[in-house]
Amino acid sequence: MLTLEDFSLVKKRRDLIKIAAERNICLKKVLRNLRYEEDLKLLQAEMVDLQQWIAKNNKRVAVIFEGRDAAGKGGAIKRFREHLNPRSMRVVALSKPTIVEQGQWYFRRYIKELPNPGEIVFFDRSWYNRAVVEPVMGFCDKQQYRQFMAQVTDFEHMLREDGIGLIKFWFSISKEEQKNRFEARLQNPLKQWKFSPVDMKGQELWNKYTQYKERMFAQTHTNFSPWIIVQANNKRVARLESMRYVLSQFDYKTRREPRVTITPDPNIISRYFRDLEQIDI
DSSP: OOOHHHHHHOOSHHHHHHHHHHTTOOOHHHHHHHHHHHHHHHHHHHHHHHHHHHHHTTOEEEEEEEESTTSSHHHHHHHHHTTSOGGGEEEEOOOSOOHHHHTSOTTHHHHTTSOOTTEEEEEESOGGGGTTHHHHHTSSOHHHHHHHHHHHHHHHHHHHHTTEEEEEEEEEOOHHHHHHHHHHHHHOTTTGGGOOHHHHHHHHTHHHHHHHHHHHHHHHOOSSSOEEEEEOSSHHHHHHHHHHHHHHTOOOOOSSOOSSOOSOOTTTEEEOOTTOOOSOO
16 A cells, blocks of 8 residues: 655656656556546647647538447537637537427428538437437338438538538447447446437337448448548547547648657448448447
């Protein structure tokens, strides 16, 4: 055990690590947490630089976060936006369509949420609700589903041609990990609000979700708008690597050389392809 005297003698982290090693004290978990916090801080600083570059050059960037329930989408978005200027950044998490919206073209309510010049928008779920959640839960009919699937790639091609940078993340978790996260939510009074009747069906309808998810990938993964798969069983790793991916997609100018790598780990982040080994099958 480390004592107060030990802490009074150390000046740098490596001094403390040396003392712990001499006494056979395991600091793996502590060091892992410290590395995460340090990398997160540095990546968030890079995100600030990226945001300033986007604002200065009137770029428009939309980042979509999709995945099964409890995949860690909201937690990742929280870390992305934590230190960004709210004047040129928004998070969009739309509730179910109103009666009026149900009578409109499906994409209309998303179009009005697209980024303005100089703005980055994070979508906590997106128009892809109609590709997976809605057909699985019976919230749309077969004709609405078919129409969406026929139109979505053209819609995204128009966004690309109009100059919007679109990044599509799919946060992938295993069935067992989803179950564990659901149970943790129910036990945490600060997170119980996240658990809904739709979540309760997540485990029961796992295979149906898989069927529609794979169909979505096969039909909507394009060269101009690819799906980026994030292995998300480890929340912290998923957050860091998804931030690295976004940063790696822009040739933004910084005031300094990055003190952290912005190249994502290919074992965690990869483009979708049919033979990709996935954990949420």
